Amino acid sequence: MITPQDSLGSWDTRRIVRNMFPLLVVLSAIVLVAGITLEEAEEMLDRYGLLAVMVPTMVDMGGNLGAILSSRLSTRFHLGTTDLDPRDRALWIDIAAVIALAATIFTALAIGAYAIGVVLGSDLTLSTLLVISLVSGMSVAVIAVVFSFAATYASYRLGVDPDDTTIPIVTNVVDVCGMLIFIGVSAAVLGF
Amino acid sequence: MSVRREFWSIYREALPILLVALGxxxxxxxxxxSIIESVQRFPGILVMVPVFLATRGNVYGALGGRIASGLHQGLIPPEFERNDRLVNAVVASFINGIGISIVIGVITWIALLALGREAAALYELVGIMLIAGVLTSVVMIVGLLALVFTGYKRGYDPDNLIGPIVTTLGDIFGMLFMLFAILLVGVIVP
Structure with missing residues (x-):
């Protein structure tokens, strides 16, 4: 008997490309919003170069946290060990760990950026950087958690392979939110 | 496993690699x-930065997720060998990664025109994306597979490794190759 496991099934090149490419185009169009936001903030980034140094981490770390969560969820779907029941304790442990990781990493980002600023000669204080990093970072982390669940659950219910959709959707939405929040919080804190 | 132990095991396993991602x-x-300084020469470059970085995550995050599931399910071995599934997945991510790079150049150019902003020539934007896209794809695929296979064989759960590996490699090489492509196109184009 031939089961889907025996044939190449979802591991066929053309099938992967056909499933993913349209999604990639849509996602790029969405993230274009983040790009335009970045371009509009060029003057502020020119004035405070340290903000530019923080941009890739700020934008990607939310995606990282979301990806850790959705990757754990989608593997458990594959193995059939979860059904997204809110009483499932493993889900809450995952969330708590992701939030704790976010608090640690965004504190470290502020300290790292401050250290670079000392070398490069920046006038941003550590407390300013901590406020910018933690306010935007923790907001992004919460958004990452919510979207990881929503996207994994939706692809599970729609019967789409979560590996092909969940991680891209989570990282992109979080990317855009990360950029908008980071630029917005920075502008508010620095009065730009 | 107790709640507290489970929590710390996820935290401890993810933290080192997230700190590497931070670096x-x-x-x-x-x-x-330093790319911001070349904005004058190629207007619109900054628009492409987040989109290009996000795409690295999209294409290779999906590849990584697929490899992780494949490893968990025993469908692929954690080795660089001719395995049909592995080859298909790698070829597909190559096509996706390079194809979408070209699309990014085009939609950025269209968006800038539509918004009435200043934009570099279409072939300049597409050229920069194509060069950066090809170079990043090669490094990303080899680096991702090497790190995930090594991590898996040493007993790390690939789930916790992939996101951060992809974004770290994608950030570093994406930005470096984009800067390289900007400089190269700046030299070639009179």
Whole structure:
């Protein structure tokens, strides 16, 4: 008997490309919003170069946290060990760990950026950087958690392979939110 | 496993690699700062930065997720060998990664025109994306597979490794190759 496991099934090149490419185009169009936001903030980034140094981490770390969560969820779907029941304790442990990781990493980002600023000669204080990093970072982390669940659950219910959709959707939405929040919080804190 | 032990095991396993991702992100940020200086030469470059970085995550995050599931399910071995599934997945991510790079150049150019902003020539934007896209794809695929296979064989759960590996490699090499492509196109185009 031939089961889907025996044939190449979802591991066929053309099938992967056909499933993913349209999604990639849509996602790029969405993230274009983040790009335009970045371009509009060029003057502020020119004035405070340290903000530019923080941009890739700020934008990607939310995606990282979301990806850790959705990757754990989608593997458990594959193995059939979860059904997204809110009483499932493993889900809450995952969330708590992701939030704790976010608090640690965004504190470290502020300290790292401050250290670079000392070398490069920046006038941003550590407390300013901590406020910018933690306010935007923790907001992004919460958004990452919510979207990881929503996207994994939706692809599970729609019967789409979560590996092909969940991680891209989570990282992109979080990317855009990360950029908008980071630029917005920075502008508010620095009065730009 | 108790709640507290489970929590700390996820935290402890993810933290080191997230700190590595942080280091990579800060390095990429320094490269981005120097890219900002070339904005005058190629208007619209900054628009492409987040889209290009996000795409690295999309294509290779999906590849990584697929490899992780394949490893968990025993469908692929953790080795660089001719395995049909592995080859298909790698070829597909190559096509996706390079194809979408070209699309990014085009939609950025269209968006800038539509918004009435200043934009570099279409072939300049597409050329920069194509060069950066091809170079990043090669490094990303080899680096991702090497790190995930090694991590898996040493007993790390690939789930916790992939996101951060992809974004770290993507940030560092994405920004470096984009800067390289900007400089190269700046030299070639009179």
């Amino acid at each position: 990579g992100g800060l390095f990429a940020g320094l490269v981005l700062e």
